[in-house]
Amino acid sequence: MATAAARAVAKSTLKTPVVDIHTHLYPPFYIDLLKARTEIPYVRAFPPDNQIRLVNRAADNGRPMVPHFFDVKTKIAFMDHHNIDISVLSLGNPWLDFLPSDTAGQVAQEINDSTNSMCAEYPGRLYFFAALPLSAPPSVVFGEIARLKTVPYARGIVLGTSGLGHGLDDPTLIPIFKALVDASLPIFLHPHYGLPASVYGPHGKEYGQVMPLALGFPMETTIALACLILSGCFTVVPDLQIIASHSGGTLPFLAGRIESCIQHDRLLDSKGKINNPTRKTVWDVLKNNIYLDGVIYDKIGLQTATATSGVDRIMFGTDHPFFPPLDGGVEWPSMTVNLKAAKKTYEREEDYNLVMGGNAVRVLNLR
């Protein structure tokens, strides 16, 4: 199933490294920034044990900021324990969306530089998706994109589904997308906002975080990607490359239904948007513009993702350090379950190697 280019890479590599492309790290500078804040999002110590927690929403007590979240040595230890050769780090949510316009540019630069320095401590083991100062004026955003070309370990940018605050189908994002294509920086797309809690009904909270994490996140990603495709963005920026978290949310499964709904929509028809030869279908975009991570925890999901985008477009990931093992042990199911799914899915060694690292090495130039 692999293309000639992908096969060439797979064959030319004596041992294909295992690459984790979905793995988060908050540089200590970012934790300090959140500690200094008095409004959500912030980091602060909570009683009774004074554990520091990152609070993203007024409704919850936040997430314990254990060293896995900010300590590069702990990340490397996690990688070593699980035989991960290379990690492509990204800032976790809430990224930089909350920064005031006038300081966002400077803060983004410091965060990207400090992440780059962490990567430089472990040459060849760490790369990263940079954060963009999206709340800053456009010139600042473009400036940071241009600067990232000279930041040695930056290999793309991490983007939330709200983009500049108005969704990924916001036309003002188009020049930014073009600048990213020109800079050869793919987008690592990640959910953050989920769905309104009301959609889980009066009993949704009884299931802990299952509804927002298991359903809200992938649905948010699916909506964002569908809006982006429907907006016609991929006609205007045909080379835009997106690495979609959690195997694209649910886009691979719903692609047929979305296309059918498009084909039956009177408004789109009246605008001449259905049979327009320049239209990129969901299938086109899944095959030419979207990479899917392998964070789907089962063979069936991984097969579906592979069927829509091709084995050249699936990249292994763990989502570390989210989903820590409940037993506090050193075996992380987020690694072992996704690894097992890949082993069961890709019976050909060549395909397995592409997904476990070959695709990331080729696409993100991890040499």
Place this chain on the structure above:
Amino acid sequence: MATAAARAVAKSTLKTPVVDIHTHLYPPFYIDLLKARTEIPYVRAFPPDNQIRLVNRAADNGRPMVPHFFDVKTKIAFMDHHNIDISVLSLGNPWLDFLPSDTAGQVAQEINDSTNSMCAEYPGRLYFFAALPLSAPPSVVFGEIARLKTVPYARGIVLGTSGLGHGLDDPTLIPIFKALVDASLPIFLHPHYGLPASVYGPHGKEYGQVMPLALGFPMETTIALACLILSGCFTVVPDLQIIASHSGGTLPFLAGRIESCIQHDRLLDSKGKINNPTRKTVWDVLKNNIYLDGVIYDKIGLQTATATSGVDRIMFGTDHPFFPPLDGGVEWPSMTVNLKAAKKTYEREEDYNLVMGGNAVRVLNLR
């Protein structure tokens, strides 16, 4: 892949009929009921052409009520044109959710009887999923369930995702589920409410009905099924059988992620709900309690559905008369696209016949 029982049915049938288990019809009595209403939902004539439309939401102009929606002759003509032998009719949304408590029982009875009469006009061609008077007192609901056992063409009930108004994980539904099991009436689960329009962002409306229909509906179904599974309902009512619309929304694709989120959830762990031996996993429920219709418009989605639930649990459907062809022709893509997907997916004739009708004949006793 088929079980022995399924194979026996497939072999014993000289020609397996083609059965459409997802096909809606509003009996004229129901249209008249909606015409008499002054509050949404209602049916009324709209200028400039006085076409009658069913309005479900204040935000839109509703759906044209062409004869496909209420005329049984038109349904039969659609079936004949597309070589459908049997249709299992269901009322379309908004069902009977809006009825006042004191009249719901009587209205449900009249609607079910009038649908049964339509089925009786075409013996062997039509069966139906009955509507329940969910807004009526429990005794009325139980009474109608008991009565349905004597209604010749009733083969189950249609249920919206909100159940009695508080979700499918509402504990007060449990006795109703038990009564349905006792009456051998499976539930045909159908979405209606979608997601709040805000989740599609400021540009979502530019894509006509694509976002609410292509994404809102399957996400609503997925949330409802996930809540039902998490509630532990299938431990208490282990024989509950649900036929899930639109191939389960996105449940087959997200099953692995939902299970992983359950395995990592501290609240569920603290309640002893994760490793509890009585817990039914998403996989258990998909294999033992859920049938998936084939309304997914592509081979990849159908393969995913089949991989999670087995070929014995997939049932062909069209969603007629929703999604009329834009060209006004007699070829309905909702039939032809789903048929083509089934042909591509099931290379073994035995499997194809099960999905196209054998499963429905066996499970719904369509003799």
